[in-house]
Amino acid sequence: MSSHATPELAFERHILDNGLRVVLHRDASLPLVAANLWYHVGSKNERPGRTGFAHLFEHMLFQGSEHVGTHDHFRYIQQVGGVANGSTWYDRTNYYETVPAHQLDLALWLESDRMGFFLPALTQENLDNQRDVVINERRQRVENQPYGLAGEKLHELLYPDGHPYHWPVIGYTEDIAAATLEEVQAFFRTYYTPNNAVLTLVGDFQPENALERIGAWFGEIPAGPPVPPVSAPLPPLGGERRLVLQDDVRLPRVYIAFRSPGYGQKLWYAADLLASVLAGGRSSPLYRELIYERQIAQDVGASVGPYESAGTFMLVATARPGVAIEELEQALLAAIARAASAPPDPADLERARNRMLTDYYGALQKLDSLADLFSQFTTYFDDPAGVSGEAARYLEITPQDLMDYAAEWCTEAERVVVSVVPRQAT
Amino acid sequence: MAARPPVDRSAPPPPSEIRPFRFPSFLRSRLPNGLKVAAARLPDVPLVSLEMVTPAGGQFDPAGQEGIAALAAALLDEGTARRSAIEIAATAERLGGYITTGADWDVGFLATGLLADHRPAGIELLAEIASSPTFPEAEIDRLRRQRLAEILRRSQDPSALADDRFSREVFRGTAYAHRLVGEEESLARLDRDTLRAFYQSHYGLDGSVLIGVGDFDPEELLREAERAFAGGPVAPPPVRPEVRPPHLAGISVHIVDRPGAAQTELRLGHAGVARTHPDYIPLVVLNTLLGGKFTSRINMNLRERHGYTYGASSRFVARMGPGPFLVNAAVATESTGAAAREVLHELRLIREGLVEPEELDETQTYMIGVFPYTMQTIGDVAKRLETLTLFDFPDDYYMRYLERIAGVTREEILEMARRHIDPERIVVVAVGPADVLEPQFEGVGAVTVWSPEGEVAAARA
Numbered sequence: 070m071s072s073h074a075t076p077e078l079a080f081e082r083h084i085l086d087n088g089l090r091v092v093l094h095r096d097a098s099l100p101l102v103a104a105n106l107w108y109h110v111g112s113k114n115e116r117p118g119r120t121g122f123a124h125l126f127e128h129m130l131f132q133g134s135e136h137v138g139t140h141d142h143f144r145y146i147q148q149v150g151g152v153a154n155g156s157t158w159y160d161r162t163n164y165y166e167t168v169p170a171h172q173l174d175l176a177l178w179l180e181s182d183r184m185g186f187f188l189p190a191l192t193q194e195n196l197d198n199q200r201d202v203v204i205n206e207r208r209q210r211v212e213n214q215p216y217g218l219a220g221e222k223l224h225e226l227l228y229p230d231g232h233p234y235h236w237p238v239i240g241y242t243e244d245i246a247a248a249t250l251e252e253v254q255a256f257f258r259t260y261y262t263p264n265n266a267v268l269t270l271v272g273d274f275q276p277e278n279a280l281e282r283i284g285a286w287f288g289e290i291p292a293g294p295p296v297p298p299v300s301a302p303l304p305p306l307g308g309e310r311r312l313v314l315q316d317d318v319r320l321p322r323v324y325i326a327f328r329s330p331g332y333g334q335k336l337w338y339a340a341d342l343l344a345s346v347l348a349g350g351r352s353s354p355l356y357r358e359l360i361y362e363r364q365i366a367q368d369v370g371a372s373v374g375p376y377e378s379a380g381t382f383m384l385v386a387t388a389r390p391g392v393a394i395e396e397l398e399q400a401l402l403a404a405i406a407r408a409a410s411a412p413p414d415p416a417d418l419e420r421a422r423n424r425m426l427t428d429y430y431g432a433l434q435k436l437d438s439l440a441d442l443f444s445q446f447t448t449y450f451d452d453p454a455g456v457s458g459e460a461a462r463y464l465e466i467t468p469q470d471l472m473d474y475a476a477e478w479c480t481e482a483e484r485v486v487v488s489v490v491p492r493q494a495t
Numbered sequence: 496m497a498a499r500p501p502v503d504r505s506a507p508p509p510p511s512e513i514r515p516f517r518f519p520s521f522l523r524s525r526l527p528n529g530l531k532v533a534a535a536r537l538p539d540v541p542l543v544s545l546e547m548v549t550p551a552g553g554q555f556d557p558a559g560q561e562g563i564a565a566l567a568a569a570l571l572d573e574g575t576a577r578r579s580a581i582e583i584a585a586t587a588e589r590l591g592g593y594i595t596t597g598a599d600w601d602v603g604f605l606a607t608g609l610l611a612d613h614r615p616a617g618i619e620l621l622a623e624i625a626s627s628p629t630f631p632e633a634e635i636d637r638l639r640r641q642r643l644a645e646i647l648r649r650s651q652d653p654s655a656l657a658d659d660r661f662s663r664e665v666f667r668g669t670a671y672a673h674r675l676v677g678e679e680e681s682l683a684r685l686d687r688d689t690l691r692a693f694y695q696s697h698y699g700l701d702g703s704v705l706i707g708v709g710d711f712d713p714e715e716l717l718r719e720a721e722r723a724f725a726g727g728p729v730a731p732p733p734v735r736p737e738v739r740p741p742h743l744a745g746i747s748v749h750i751v752d753r754p755g756a757a758q759t760e761l762r763l764g765h766a767g768v769a770r771t772h773p774d775y776i777p778l779v780v781l782n783t784l785l786g787g788k789f790t791s792r793i794n795m796n797l798r799e800r801h802g803y804t805y806g807a808s809s810r811f812v813a814r815m816g817p818g819p820f821l822v823n824a825a826v827a828t829e830s831t832g833a834a835a836r837e838v839l840h841e842l843r844l845i846r847e848g849l850v851e852p853e854e855l856d857e858t859q860t861y862m863i864g865v866f867p868y869t870m871q872t873i874g875d876v877a878k879r880l881e882t883l884t885l886f887d888f889p890d891d892y893y894m895r896y897l898e899r900i901a902g903v904t905r906e907e908i909l910e911m912a913r914r915h916i917d918p919e920r921i922v923v924v925a926v927g928p929a930d931v932l933e934p935q936f937e938g939v940g941a942v943t944v945w946s947p948e949g950e951v952a953a954a955r956a
Contacts, residue, residue, distance in 0.1 A: 076540075098539060099516070099870065099871065100513075100514035100515065100516050100867060101867055101868060101871075135504075136504040136505055136506075140790070140795065140799055143789045143790050144790045144857070145507055147788055147790050147857065147861045148857045148860055148861060149510070149860060149861075149864050150860055150861050150862070150864010150865040150866070150868075151864065151865070151868075152865060152868055167868055168864075169510075169513070169514075169864045170511075170514045171510040171511045171512055171513045171514060172510050173511070174508035174509070174510070174511070175507055175510070177508075178502075178504065178507060181504075182504060186504070198799075198802055201802040202798065202802060202805060205758070205802070205803075205804060205805045205825075205826075205827060206805040208757045208758045208825075208827070209758055209805050209825045212757055212758070213653060213756060213757055213758040213825070215648075215651050215652055273514060285502045286502055289501070318648075318651050319647045319648060319650065319651050320644060320647065320648060350584060350588040350593065351580075351581070351584035351588070352581055352584040352585035352588045352589075353588075357581055360637075361580065361581060361637070364637055364640070367641060367644050367645075389640065389641075389644055390643070390644050390647060416585070416589065419589060420585070420588045420589050423588070423589065423590065423591030423610060424588065424591065424592075424593075426591055426610060427542065427591045427592055427608065427609070430540040430541060430542050430610075431540075431542065431872070433539075433540050434539060434540050434542075434871060434872040434873065435872060436871060
C-alpha cells in the first residue's frame, strides 16, 4: 500500500457544554474559511404521510431567523463574496458556507442564529412560500425530468412500506403541501439542537481564536432533549420485485438494484469498489461490452448510495434505438453473476483503486468538501480521524471481498428491476 | 469556565483583518512548433491535471457538416497509430485518471487527470492522441449512432429543446445556430475522409495550448512537452468564421409543444458579446447584479417574490464570437406568461435608471471575494490558465480583472445595459403544453408553435 494513501490531516476536536461537537482543521493556502454544520437528521427521521420535512427545512433555514431577515442569509454571505448552500440526505442534513477568512464571524453569527433563534422567525407566510418552491423543485428535478421517477420507485420497492428509506428525500407533493406550522416547529425542536450537530471549520484561521468565537456564538444555545433513535427492521426481500414505468422518453432504460451493508462496513466498501470495477470508466468491462463491442447501450453506470444502516447498489443502462430492454437486463445480470463467481481482472481492480484515490484527493482539494468529510466522520462514527483513513479502507478490500458481496447480497431473490419504456400511444 | 460577555446578534459582526489573495505563480512559454504552454505547481495533493486545447470548436463546422468539430474531437482518443480506443482508455484509467476529448463552440480539447507520479506517461499519451489519431471506421460509426440517439434524447428533454430552439432563432443563418452535436442529415454525411481533413486543417500545434497544473516542477513539464510534441501536427491556425447574428425585429415567442408537462422551460435573450470585447468585464458585473447570483434581481423576483420557479438566472456566454445573452428558468406552466413578463420588466428596468449604490457594491464585493473560491482545485487553476493563454491575455490579467471589477461605476452599468441588453428585440422560448401556454403570451409578441421535432405547428401574429 502506498504511504500517501493516508495523508496527514491534523485536526482539533472539542465539545461545548451544550453537546455541540467541533472539529478544526487549519489550511492557510487560500484566504478562505469553510464552515460546515451537520445535523444528524434526514428523511429517515420523518414518518409516512409527513415526508419531505428534513428537505423542507433545508429551505426554511435560509428564510431568516430572529436576527436575520427573510432573504438576508444568502445576501449577507454573497455580499462578502461567500458561497452557501445545504443538502439533505436520508440520514443527515448539512449547511455550509465558504467565506473570505476575515469573515469567519459572519458565518458563525448566521449559523448560530438559525440554530438558536429560528422559531421566532418561522411564519405561515414563509412556510407557504417555501412549500411552493419545494413543490416546484420536485416538478423540475423529478416529475418533469425524463426517467425522473425511476429512482423513487426503485427505492419504494427495495425498502418495504414504512421503512425509513422507503420514501424519497424530497418527499411526496401531498405530504409537503400538508405540513402545518405546528408540525414544522416540533420537528425543529426535536432535531436542530447543538447536541445533534457537528460544526467543522477548515481554512485560514487560528484555532484558539476560532474556538473562542465558536463558544461565544454557540455556547449560549441550550441543549435539546435526547434525539429519538430510528430503528427499523429490514427483512430480506425474499423475491424479486419488478416494475415497468411508462414515461415521455424515446430510449428505454433499465435499473437493477440490490441492497448493501451500511456505510462504513467492510462490504459497503466492497460494493462501492465493485461498482467501479464493473462500470467505472470507458475501459471497464460493462462499458467495453455494451458500448464498444455489442453496441447495445447508449450509456451504462453503477453506483452505491451510502446510508447509515444500508446501501443501494445500482446498475443502470440506456438502450440504443431498436435494442430490446431485456437484452440489456440480461447483460447486466450476467456481469453480476460473474462478479459473484470469479475474482475481478487485476487490471480492473487496479483501475478502480486508482480512480478511488483520484476522487479522494479531488475531494481533499476543496475546503468545503474536506470540511464535509470531517463532519461526516464525526456525525456517523464520532471519529474525525476517519477522514485520513478513508482511502486505506478501500485499499484493504480484497478480490474475495468483492466476490463475497456479490454472492451474498446480489441474489435473484434480493433484486429490484425497474424499466422505463416509451409511453404507449392511447 | 468564566462567563463570556454576550455577543451582539443584532447586526452582522464586523470583519477581522483582510488576508490578501495572490494568483498562483506560473510558467508560460511557447515551443518552437508554436504550441503555447502554461504550467503551475500546486503541491497540496498528489494529482496532476493536463489539457490541450485547439481552436477547432463547433464554430468551424462548415454548412452541411454540422457536428464535424464535435465528432472529430470525440474521435481523437478512439484510436491512434499505436493504440485502440479501449487501450487508450485503459492506459489513462490505470494511471488513476481519465482521458476525455470533446469540443465546445470555440475549441477542441483533450484532457487527462492523473495521480501525480504518472505525469510523464500522461503527457506522452496526450501527445500521442493529439498527433496520430486514426479515426477508425468502426468508432466513427459507433459514435455517429450514439449522437443520433443523443439527438433523439434531446427531443424528449425539455431543457435541451429550449436551448436548441433558442439558438436556432437567435443565431439563424450563423455558425452558432445548429446543435453542437450535429443534425441527423449532417451526421449521415460525415465520413472518415471529411473527419481526417477537418483534423488536418484545424489541429496544428501553432495556436494550440497545453496546460499543466499539479504537484510537479513546471520546468520539467516544459522539457517533457518539448520532447513529446516534437513530431506534432503542423498546420496554420484556421481562420475563424465571423458570426454576425441576424437583426431581431421585435419580441418573438416560440412555443415548443410538450402536451401535459407540469413545468415549462423558459428562455429569453439575444446575441451578446465576444470574450475579447472591451466591455466584457463591466458586462459581467452588470449580469451578476441582474441575474448572475442568488440575490440577483431576476432570481429574487421570480423565485422569492412570485414563487414561479426554483431558480432563475441570466448570463452572457463568453465565446470567441458573440455568444448569447440569455435568461433561463423552469417555471410552473400556469405562470409562464407572467414569468416572461417579469423578466422583460427587469430587463427594461435595468436600462431605465442607475442601480442602487449598495446593490453595485454588494455585487463587486461578491465577485472579488468569491474569486479565491474558484481557484481551489488544480482543475480550477487549469481553467484560468487556459483562458489566459488561449486569448493571449497578459500574465497579470486576473489581478487586473479584479481591479477592473472594483472600478465599475453605476453610470457604467447603465451604459452597459443600454448598449448590450434589448428587451424590445428578443427571442422568447417556452417548452410546455402549447394549448395552455399560447393564451398566456397574448400581447407579448408574435407566437410560433413548434413540434418537438422542429416543425412549425402553428404561427400567429
